[in-house]
Amino acid sequence: MPNTRLDAIDRRILAALQRDARLSNVQLAEEVNLSPSPCLRRVRQLEAEGLIRGYHAELDRGGVGLGLTVFVGVKVERHHEAEANAFREAVVALPEVISAHLVSGESDFLLQVVVADLAAYERFLTGTLLRLPGVSDIRSNFAIQSVKEHGPLPLTQPEDKGRSP
Amino acid sequence: MPNTRLDAIDRRILAALQRDARLSNVQLAEEVNLSPSPCLRRVRQLEAEGLIRGYHAELDRGGVGLGLTVFVGVKVERHHEAEANAFREAVVALPEVISAHLVSGESDFLLQVVVADLAAYERFLTGTLLRLPGVSDIRSNFAIQSVKEHGPLPLTQPEDKGRSP
DNA sequence: TCTTTATTGGCATCTTCTGCCAATTTTAGC
DNA sequence: GCTAAAATTGGCAGAAGATGCCAATAAAGA
Known part of the structure; x- marks a missing residue:
């Protein structure tokens, strides 16, 4: 039931929690100009x-030994709808794949894969990915530098409703 | 100073907070078999x-009116190093771009763009992206279906150290 | 304008947070 | 294997935060 439309306060709450999910309710309430009860x-x-x-902690990939991020375009043999489904399910279960989308364009799926290093990626590619059902073509794009990560979703202007004294 | 190597408890803490950043310290401590003080x-x-x-709240994109995700491959005119830098900086400032990486392969940059709908994307493309410095080619891949999102980083086995009674 | 409904703010209680200290465990050296 | 030094832990107490309840306020509808 996607009922409620968001008002300005809801949007500010979402924006604040997107920025810092560990804000205490008291801090959050203050930030959105509400008392703690209705805020909570x-x-x-x-x-x-x-x-x-x-709510998720954002970790430093390098710091936890995952130094290599790869964007992988995958083509699957169409025609067999069943195989596409099998591929989807397999991908969800792979811990190295942290995101996966069905996309338009050159590839059918776009995966974001996180591994320790090139050797680990080679193992993942040949040992796992290439063996998935229906895979016909794989294109690996290595992340050389991270320009922007975990950017917040752009919520439409949580503008402060002006109030006259 | 990236000094400390992580022990099993640290990894379990990271895994738990990655899953639920709002765990209370008491719950977290219990989950990793520690008392609250050392855990905190x-x-x-x-x-x-x-x-x-x-720590970030994960929002429902559709629910906040951002129904369209696009993966955009961008080529920039090399040769001018300065222009690549200008492009990087511009991209960081764009709210619609929630992640951006310099990558190997066909494109130079891979952006993840989030907008309300196709009309909004068209505006973004022609009004903003195509006008950025040094852009020579743009390839848009629309996300048709999200197979996996916000997967946790695969931390190396926070395995429970066996304990005999 | 008068109801009816939804939302807010304050209060009381319970839980959690957090700094400090002694006790325990781990590490290093011999 | 044993001792000394260092790091880590657990418990405690005061402070801060979370949360359910109710009357008061604000908004919506007739």
Whole structure:
């Protein structure tokens, strides 16, 4: 039930939690100009509605030994719808794949793969990815530099509603 | 100073916070088999070391009116190093671009762009992206379906150290 | 304008956070 | 294997935050 349309306060709550998910409810309430009670109620509602899907720590990839990010374009043999489904399910289960989308264009799927180094990627590619059902072509694009990561979703202007004294 | 190597407990802390950044310290401590004090100290240290880069709420894109995700491959005119830098900086400032990487392969940069719909993308493309410095070629791949999103980074086995009774 | 409904703010209680210290465990050297 | 030094842990106490409830306020509708 995607009912409620968001008001300015909801948007500011979402923006704040997107920036820092560990804000205390008191801080958050202050930031959106509300007292703690209704603020918490709104957060709970946003969670219940599914607008907030979760809260996650962002880790330093290099720091946890995952120095190599690869964007992988995959073509699957169409014609067999079943195989595309099998591919999807297989991909979801692979821990090295942190995101996967069905896309238009050259490739059918675009995966973001995270591994320790080139050797690990080679193992992943030949040992896992190439063996998935229906895979017909793979194009690997290595991330050389990260220009922007984890950018916040651009919520439409959580503009402060002016208030006259 | 990227000094400390992570032990099993640190990895479990990271894994837990990656899954749910709003765990209370008490819950987290319980999950990693530690009392709250040392647990909190480890979290603080991981933050200070930069291993934890932040905590973010994951929002439902459709729910906040951002129904279209596009992966955009961009070629920039090499030769002019300065222009590549200008492009990088411009891209960081664009709210529609939630991630950007310098990559090997066909394109020079791979951007992930989030907008409301096709009309908004058209505006973004012609009004913004095509006008950036040094851009020579753009390839847009539209996300048709999200197979996997926000997958956790695969931390090396936070395996429970067996304990005999 | 008068109802009816939804939302807010404050309060009381319970839980959690967080700094400090002694006790325990781990590490290093011999 | 044993001792000394260093690091880590667990518990405690005061401070801060979370959360359910209710009356008051604001918004919507008739």
